[in-house]
Amino acid sequence: MSVRLLFPTMLWKYNLVEEGLITEEYLCQLKDDMDGLRKKDPVGRFVSNAHSGWQSNDGTENRPIWHKLYRIVQDKFNHEVLPFHNINTEKVQVSMGNMWMNINTPDGAWNRPHRHNGCWYSGAFYIQAEGGEGDILFTDKNDQALHNFPHNSKVSDLAKETPISGTLLLFPSGLVHMVEPNFSNKSRYSVAFNMVDYRLSNEFIVPPTKETPDWNLFEIDGDQLKK
Template identity: 30%
Template sequence: MQLAKGDGPVVLAFPTPIYRHHWPASGDLNEALKTLILARRAASPSTARSNVGGWQSGHDLMSWGDPRLAELGQCINEAFGAAMEAEIGTRAFTCKLAITAWANVNGSGDYNRHHTHANNHWSGVYYVDLGQPDPGVIPNGAIEFLDPRPAVGVYDLPGVQSVSTWTIQPVAGEMLLFPSWLRHGVLPFRGSGERISIAFNLRVGDLRLQAGSS
């Protein structure tokens, strides 16, 4: 049971966080990751999970041995720390954090079916390259989140907007982090070039607040 906090006139019941982080100086990192991912694609067949078309690597990306992956790991840790601070009110904690990550390459017409990431706590995606999307298609290759409230579409209340999906059109160098139970997918990419991203899961174990942080 969770008691409602605050004395204001509005209580936001059951909100679902989607955290956004952007690293504007990530151009060199993105070029290195793009080269790494395309070389791996040339040497390895695609796995088949939520992807329809395109190429998806195995879930061992963080162990590929390239030194630039350590920089990506730092970005993931920063996003995780910010999310946990928003959730528990502090970064003064220790935990065991298990990270699995994989690369996605989508060409024109490729997309990802709606899905969740079972047995994890946080999931995320980092955008390496968006290709050259057709400006006449909006949204284009965007990530789409499904409203987790099962009864939201039971009726339409006049004057009140009901939401069934929430779509984010990302930019290169941006990272999203969200609860792993939140159902999501990727809309078809339309354009030239290729849309390259890195998805990841975080599993948190042995979380301990440091003394004086509560």
């Protein structure tokens, strides 16, 4: 028999420190820049940060120290995300629409459920996080069950990630997500961003061939399930 995933949701996860793309020293430089901007603008803005913690205005991507991170994210899209979606990178370009800073303070700071409208992919990068400052939670927008049913991981409507310093997450902008309260003894530093695509041609999808695999189709041995 076969099982096909009808509406899969992609979450891309990297650790840029472990990949050798950035260093701990660079993370410290980013943190210092965040602290400097917060000192100049201690109020920031209130959007999803639920009147807690601190969030900067847009424009982080224009600050020189962040250009390296910008280029890394750009490369991830051009060499991995777009090819995964079978998109011709010679006919589609992706750039960062906006980026902003988040500091979730250890007084219960959290981010309410939200999505990022007006773009294709969104993401978050973590500058200082030890894993105990509150997970990021993702909610399935498609109801897998509407009545009483045996709970199991294959139909769960909630997924979570525990980010640490250097973690990069990329996900569809329409995916509803939130951040748990930070009840640790340290602030978590992160940035969030939105990616927009510029189509250079209407023919940007790579035509499928007979050799193109269906990544959503799984052949299942029924006898194995009975064991």
